[in-house]
Amino acid sequence: MRIVLVGPPGAGKGTQAAFLAKNLSIPHISTGDLFRANISQGTELGKQAKAFMDAGNLVPDEVTIGMAKDRMEQPDAERGFLLDGFPRNVSQAVALDETLKAESMKLDAVLDLEVPEDEVVKRIAGRRICRKDSSHVFHVTYKRPEKEGVCDVCGGELYQREDDSEATVRKRLEVYHTQTEPIIDFYREQGLVVTISALGKVEDVTGRAMEALRSRE
Numbered sequence: 001m002r003i004v005l006v007g008p009p010g011a012g013k014g015t016q017a018a019f020l021a022k023n024l025s026i027p028h029i030s031t032g033d034l035f036r037a038n039i040s041q042g043t044e045l046g047k048q049a050k051a052f053m054d055a056g057n058l059v060p061d062e063v064t065i066g067m068a069k070d071r072m073e074q075p076d077a078e079r080g081f082l083l084d085g086f087p088r089n090v091s092q093a094v095a096l097d098e099t100l101k102a103e104s105m106k107l108d109a110v111l112d113l114e115v116p117e118d119e120v121v122k123r124i125a126g127r128r129i130c131r132k133d134s135s136h137v138f139h140v141t142y143k144r145p146e147k148e149g150v151c152d153v154c155g156g157e158l159y160q161r162e163d164d165s166e167a168t169v170r171k172r173l174e175v176y177h178t179q180t181e182p183i184i185d186f187y188r189e190q191g192l193v194v195t196i197s198a199l200g201k202v203e204d205v206t207g208r209a210m211e212a213l214r215s216r217e
């Protein structure tokens with residue numbers, strides 16, 4: 001399946017994507033994780049992205065679209081993929097449509113995670129991620145690591161993302177409403193959107209998501 005995951009910052013996209021990608025045997029492609037990996041490796045792309053991310057703004061399309069395309073062209077993405085954080089504005093959605101069309105492929109579903117803003121703020125404030133692998137995500141109350149400050153998966157150090165400060169989160173939410181939400185209407189016109197509540201236990205949300213996606217198979 002080819003799936004786009006959409007939802008506000010802190011909705012639980014990364015958390016859900018890890019389970020969904022495993023259940024569906026497709027790669028989880030997160031543009032946020034790709035940028036963070038580039039930043040920690042000190043690449044030119046990472047250098048270009050960092051200032052935008054730290055300010056809560058979108059990284060320019062010229063950088064983002066090429067990076068996402070390269071990742072989608074890897075062999076493991078031939079059987080499908082779960083996109084997390086891409087597309088994030090209408091021009092990225094149009095670019096994705098064109099890329100897929102050129103390969104005679106199409107999306108199967110756009111899974112929209114709905115969470116009230118006050119919950120999103122709590123989730124982001126308590127989030128801690130792993131220095132070694134930013135897909136290892138914890139929460140100081142909702143998903144506590146066994147040993148404080150240490151990743152359960154790989155033993156890496158847990159830290160708070162720089163863009164998780166209160167001011168930057170406010171900016172990211174504003175960017176989500178103005179630039180990302182319009183892609184939901186764009187995909188709704190194509191009949192692709194399934195909206196689920198992302199409130200409640202992680203496993204309950206995964207169950208709801210799997211049910212919604214099966215209805216699209």
Ligand code: AP5
Pocket residue numbers: 007008009010011012013014015016031032033035052053054056057058059060064084085086087088092123124126127128137138139140142143163172198199200201202205
């Ligand atoms: P990105 O990394 O994509 O960040 P985001 O969209 O803001 O999403 P988050 O990672 O903040 O949240 P999430 O929904 O994945 O939540 P999570 O699972 O961690 O992007 C970062 C930046 O990169 C952007 O601002 C931009 O600058 C740039 N960028 C990325 N893609 C781009 C693009 N396409 N174009 C341009 N720029 C781009 O969960 C949050 C917390 O809640 C965790 O602590 C988790 O443990 C907890 N939690 C999860 N589910 C539950 C639950 N059910 N109950 C309780 N707690 C839960």
Ligand code: ZN
Pocket residue numbers: 130131132133136151152153154155156
């Ligand atoms: Zn880790």
